[in-house]
Amino acid sequence: MRIDALTTPALLVEASGLEANLRTMSDALPERRLRPHVKAHKCTALARRQAALGHHAFTCATIAEMEGMARAGLGEDLLLANEVVDASRLGALAREGTRVTLAVDSPATVDVAARAGVPEVLIDVNVGLPRCGCRPEDAGRLADRARASGLTVRGVMGYEGHVVGLEDRATREQMLEESMALLGRAHDDVGGAVVSAGGTGTYDLNGWATEIQAGSYALMDTAYAKLGLPFVQALSVLATVVSVSERWSVADCGLKALGMDHGNPTVADSDVWFCSDEHLTFAPAHRVRVGDRVRVLPAHVDPTVAYHRYLYLVDGDDVLDRWDVDLRGW
Amino acid sequence: MRIDALTTPALLVEASGLEANLRTMSDALPERRLRPHVKAHKCTALARRQAALGHHAFTCATIAEMEGMARAGLGEDLLLANEVVDASRLGALAREGTRVTLAVDSPATVDVAARAGVPEVLIDVNVGLPRCGCRPEDAGRLADRARASGLTVRGVMGYEGHVVGLEDRATREQMLEESMALLGRAHDDVGGAVVSAGGTGTYDLNGWATEIQAGSYALMDTAYAKLGLPFVQALSVLATVVSVSERWSVADCGLKALGMDHGNPTVADSDVWFCSDEHLTFAPAHRVRVGDRVRVLPAHVDPTVAYHRYLYLVDGDDVLDRWDVDLRGW
Numbered sequence: 001m002r003i004d005a006l007t008t009p010a011l012l013v014e015a016s017g018l019e020a021n022l023r024t025m026s027d028a029l030p031e032r033r034l035r036p037h038v039k040a041h042k043c044t045a046l047a048r049r050q051a052a053l054g055h056h057a058f059t060c061a062t063i064a065e066m067e068g069m070a071r072a073g074l075g076e077d078l079l080l081a082n083e084v085v086d087a088s089r090l091g092a093l094a095r096e097g098t099r100v101t102l103a104v105d106s107p108a109t110v111d112v113a114a115r116a117g118v119p120e121v122l123i124d125v126n127v128g129l130p131r132c133g134c135r136p137e138d139a140g141r142l143a144d145r146a147r148a149s150g151l152t153v154r155g156v157m158g159y160e161g162h163v164v165g166l167e168d169r170a171t172r173e174q175m176l177e178e179s180m181a182l183l184g185r186a187h188d189d190v191g192g193a194v195v196s197a198g199g200t201g202t203y204d205l206n207g208w209a210t211e212i213q214a215g216s217y218a219l220m221d222t223a224y225a226k227l228g229l230p231f232v233q234a235l236s237v238l239a240t241v242v243s244v245s246e247r248w249s250v251a252d253c254g255l256k257a258l259g260m261d262h263g264n265p266t267v268a269d270s271d272v273w274f275c276s277d278e279h280l281t282f283a284p285a286h287r288v289r290v291g292d293r294v295r296v297l298p299a300h301v302d303p304t305v306a307y308h309r310y311l312y313l314v315d316g317d318d319v320l321d322r323w324d325v326d327l328r329g330w
Numbered sequence: 331m332r333i334d335a336l337t338t339p340a341l342l343v344e345a346s347g348l349e350a351n352l353r354t355m356s357d358a359l360p361e362r363r364l365r366p367h368v369k370a371h372k373c374t375a376l377a378r379r380q381a382a383l384g385h386h387a388f389t390c391a392t393i394a395e396m397e398g399m400a401r402a403g404l405g406e407d408l409l410l411a412n413e414v415v416d417a418s419r420l421g422a423l424a425r426e427g428t429r430v431t432l433a434v435d436s437p438a439t440v441d442v443a444a445r446a447g448v449p450e451v452l453i454d455v456n457v458g459l460p461r462c463g464c465r466p467e468d469a470g471r472l473a474d475r476a477r478a479s480g481l482t483v484r485g486v487m488g489y490e491g492h493v494v495g496l497e498d499r500a501t502r503e504q505m506l507e508e509s510m511a512l513l514g515r516a517h518d519d520v521g522g523a524v525v526s527a528g529g530t531g532t533y534d535l536n537g538w539a540t541e542i543q544a545g546s547y548a549l550m551d552t553a554y555a556k557l558g559l560p561f562v563q564a565l566s567v568l569a570t571v572v573s574v575s576e577r578w579s580v581a582d583c584g585l586k587a588l589g590m591d592h593g594n595p596t597v598a599d600s601d602v603w604f605c606s607d608e609h610l611t612f613a614p615a616h617r618v619r620v621g622d623r624v625r626v627l628p629a630h631v632d633p634t635v636a637y638h639r640y641l642y643l644v645d646g647d648d649v650l651d652r653w654d655v656d657l658r659g660w
Contacts, residue, residue, distance in 0.1 A: 083572040108620040132573040242413040243462040260591040290438040
């Protein structure tokens with residue numbers, strides 16, 4: 001099958017780029033040094049490729065991702081790197097034989113885990129990003145409470161989300177060190193074998209963590225492309241030109257096919273003007289015709305993938321496979 | 331069932347607000363004066379409510395929306411207000427008895443319609459928004475070509491998308507008049523009974539169009555709320571507070587539950603800081619607790635709805651019904 005036959009917009013993954021990205025990361029962070037984050041691709045077929053390279057522990061962002069990974073036989077060691085207030089579905093997963101670890105950052109979320117029968121937790125520590133995570137000085141006390149509730153505390157996690165996207169590498173390095181000093185202090189109080197942190201932007205800098213939660217590296221986007229990392233942009237959205245006028249053209253790929261929080265997508269040799277619900281208005285350097293196909297490079301991989309039902313694995317214009325984006329929803 | 335039992339994030343539609351919006355619009359634009367746009371809600375159960383108020387002609391943005399509406403028995407008069415380069419699925423719909431009208435704006439798209447057996451078209455005219463639509467002076471020639479190809483030309487359409495969101499009503503009115511002058515000129519050349527245009531922001535100003543393609547009015551968002559229209563914000567995303575710290579709190583509703591092209595969502599009595607994939611970081615005026623529910627008001631309704639599988643119709647904290655968002659995808 002050729003990509004010409006696909007209904008557009010369609011999410012394409014260039015097989016050679018994906019394989020190169022997976023191998024580059026595996027070489028840098030073999031086996032348990034990497035805990036791939038599935039939120040970036042939401043696709044168990046892709047996770048299976050990561051597992052085939054030796055990574056059998058995964059990171060998830062939602063309960064639905066945990067359930068989907070378990071259903072796909074990839075439940076050897078799943079971390080939900082988020083707090084939840086109802087862990088009953090996770091308790092059920094654990095009882096069915098999946099290894100379930102849950103992030104906790106408050107007495108309330110510790111109690112949620114204990115009540116639901118989630119056996120293992122990580123103490124989630126705030127390392128500078130204004131989001132979840134307890135204060136470093138509270139981590140030990142929280143671990144004590146967890147252990148007193150019968151939970152196994154595997155260690156700590158702390159996501160330096162305010163650092164991973166910084167374009168200047170030296171700044172990234174310095175701020176990472178500060179973040180990991182906070183996480184280290186918490187780890188001293190908490191104990192346990194696991195220090196989970198990191199992302200695609202810090203994968204080769206974060207020597208403090210025992211495991212890196214990178215996800216975007218597999219598919220990449222234009223935001224991460226600015227960092228000069230050794231990963232190629234394997235993801236694009238195939239669109240069809242439906243209208244051509246003198247100064248601009250229009251393709252059938254818009255706000256319902258692209259995560260827009262990082263801004264407009266990119267089209268090669270073109271100036272992207274704006275997106276509407278089902279349209280991309282752009283000015284191509286070379287005139288296009290109605291019916292032409294263009295590849296649109298998303299600015300942010302994760303919310304883009306979440307709009308699509310399928311990922312098409314391609315080799316240039318040949319479609320090799322169709323993968324379900326089966327970890328969507330909640 | 332109470333909303334406390336819903337898995338979050340969950341898309342809520344306040345029944346009283348929805349009903350008020352539908353009635354207000356129906357009173358202003360009865361029956362065929364309104365051709366509701368389904369792209370804003372992507373939900374045939376909601377479209378059925380619009381039909382019950384006398385609107386039996388609908389506007390769609392995708393072929394999948396056309397097919398879904400036909401399948402739901404709402405195919406009395408469906409307009410695809412977009413150009414396509416493969417209309418074979420629309421031809422099939424027409425042969426099965428659905429009334430299918432397709433927008434065309436070029437010789438190529440006229441030929442697409444004719445070849446596929448789509449019986450009726452509207453000449454799509456550019457009225458100022460840099461998107462689809464032919465030049466007004468080309469509309470007559472295009473209509474001739476369509477008729478010569480055996481197509482019935484029902485009239486013209488022209489979407490004043492650059493006008494509908496302008497906050498100043500006088501400016502909106504003036505620019506609308508300019509746009510509709512262009513459409514009127516095209517209509518003189520094209521003929522036909524239909525002049526299709528308009529949106530929620532111009533529904534009560536556009537006296538030139540024979541039918542208004544409004545969609546957002548049913549659910550509304552914070553962008554349209556700035557215009558002082560008589561429609562209430564019926565749509566929200568229910569989220570759960572999962573983490574509380576001194577200066578901010580975090581709810582489980584993020585970039586995969588919200589269209590972000592119009593910026594951050596709004597939470598009552600709160601300052602929204604930013605969204606991550608599955609998180610909303612916000613500073614509430616009054617302290618919240620882990621487990622509390624908050625209602626998040628999206629900035630843009632259409633790309634928000636497209637992320638969700640269900641709409642929950644609610645009356646305050648009571649869940650009245652669950653509607654499939656069954657018109658998603660392509």
